[in-house]
Amino acid sequence: MDPNNHYNVIVIGAGPAGLTAGIYLSRARVKTLILNEGTVGGQMVLTHEIANYPGVDSISGYQLSTIMRNQAKKFGCDIKSNIIVETLNLEGDVKEVILADGTRFTADAVILSPGGRSRTLGVKGEDKLKGKGISYCATCDGDFFTEKEIIVVGGGNSALEEAVSLTKYASKVTIVHQFDHFQAFEFAIEEARNHPKINFMMESTITAFHGDEKLEGVEITDLKTGNTQNHPIDGVFIFIGYVPNTEFLKNKIELNKWKEIVVDTDMQTSIRGVFAAGDSIVKRYRQVTTAVADGTIAALAASKYIHELSQNKQLQHTL
Numbered sequence: 001m002d003p004n005n006h007y008n009v010i011v012i013g014a015g016p017a018g019l020t021a022g023i024y025l026s027r028a029r030v031k032t033l034i035l036n037e038g039t040v041g042g043q044m045v046l047t048h049e050i051a052n053y054p055g056v057d058s059i060s061g062y063q064l065s066t067i068m069r070n071q072a073k074k075f076g077c078d079i080k081s082n083i084i085v086e087t088l089n090l091e092g093d094v095k096e097v098i099l100a101d102g103t104r105f106t107a108d109a110v111i112l113s114p115g116g117r118s119r120t121l122g123v124k125g126e127d128k129l130k131g132k133g134i135s136y137c138a139t140c141d142g143d144f145f146t147e148k149e150i151i152v153v154g155g156g157n158s159a160l161e162e163a164v165s166l167t168k169y170a171s172k173v174t175i176v177h178q179f180d181h182f183q184a185f186e187f188a189i190e191e192a193r194n195h196p197k198i199n200f201m202m203e204s205t206i207t208a209f210h211g212d213e214k215l216e217g218v219e220i221t222d223l224k225t226g227n228t229q230n231h232p233i234d235g236v237f238i239f240i241g242y243v244p245n246t247e248f249l250k251n252k253i254e255l256n257k258w259k260e261i262v263v264d265t266d267m268q269t270s271i272r273g274v275f276a277a278g279d280s281i282v283k284r285y286r287q288v289t290t291a292v293a294d295g296t297i298a299a300l301a302a303s304k305y306i307h308e309l310s311q312n313k314q315l316q317h318t319l
């Protein structure tokens, strides 16, 4: 074990869950490293405006991420981003995290907070036209569709809120949703329904994307009748949920059938000394606030665990 690469806690993922864990742990003088594959902030950085984070009137996801990162660093937390975790050895008292470049870190405890990513429709043409008219991020790509007609696919909070935000750019937004009702907060539904630029195609879904170099149109299927129609369209934004980023945890810890990490109320996973937090765990509501809450609990539970671990080691030493 290399003492320079040994930490009390290694946190995997620097979204709001991981950054909060980093803030709590470092402030408690627990030597902590956060390893992050993408941009620090996770899904927050994809969000143009966060208006439901208590105590902050309205803030961009990028700004909130920067504040959280700086807060963690101020307390001494190490953060390494743009890394790839190759493998984990989680059994035993010393946990090992090995990166794709061969760098090896060890820790007394690990917090898993890898979050999730956008779900795709998985229909013909989608892979080919991703980034060529098909997007999963309104903040990133909305501007490309100024004065253009677009479709938003989905019926949850993200779909409705992002549809409204896209009206800043697009001349017309059509929401295509598979059910006859939305699964969103009432105020989000009202805002979309009352917006003059937004139209609805309920009980319908996109079954193919057309175009070669860029998106030219979509095939829409009416789910009641099975009839299909082709529509020319400039852009499609897809907001139909998420997939947890837990592929690297397969056979390492217990996952449920949706590949979410199974935890108890202390965020303890099936392996002693391994905790999890945020969107990747089994839970119903996925928000910045819930990720932050999970990160807090995981950090406090991990602190307690390493304290007990060191006490046990001292006891064994004196016997």
Ligand SMILES: Cc1cc2nc3c(=O)[nH]c(=O)nc-3n(C[C@H](O)[C@H](O)[C@H](O)COP(=O)(O)OP(=O)(O)OC[C@H]3O[C@@H](n4cnc5c(N)ncnc54)[C@H](O)[C@@H]3O)c2cc1C
Pocket (backbone or CB within 6 Å): 012, 013, 014, 015, 016, 017, 018, 035, 036, 037, 038, 039, 040, 041, 042, 043, 044, 046, 047, 049, 050, 051, 052, 083, 084, 085, 113, 114, 115, 116, 117, 137, 138, 158, 245, 248, 277, 278, 279, 280, 286, 287, 288, 289, 291
């Ligand atoms: C478009 C959009 C709008 C949203 N709007 C809001 C909103 O207005 N209000 C709100 O409260 N919530 C909103 N959310 C939801 C909120 O962003 C998420 O619930 C929250 O970011 C989840 O936090 P997390 O820390 O669990 O995971 P994430 O934010 O997903 O962060 C996980 C991090 O872990 C990294 N990672 C993944 N796998 C690995 C690995 N193997 N090794 C190392 N790092 C890894 C990822 O790259 C990422 O940086 C929105 C989400 C989206 C997509």
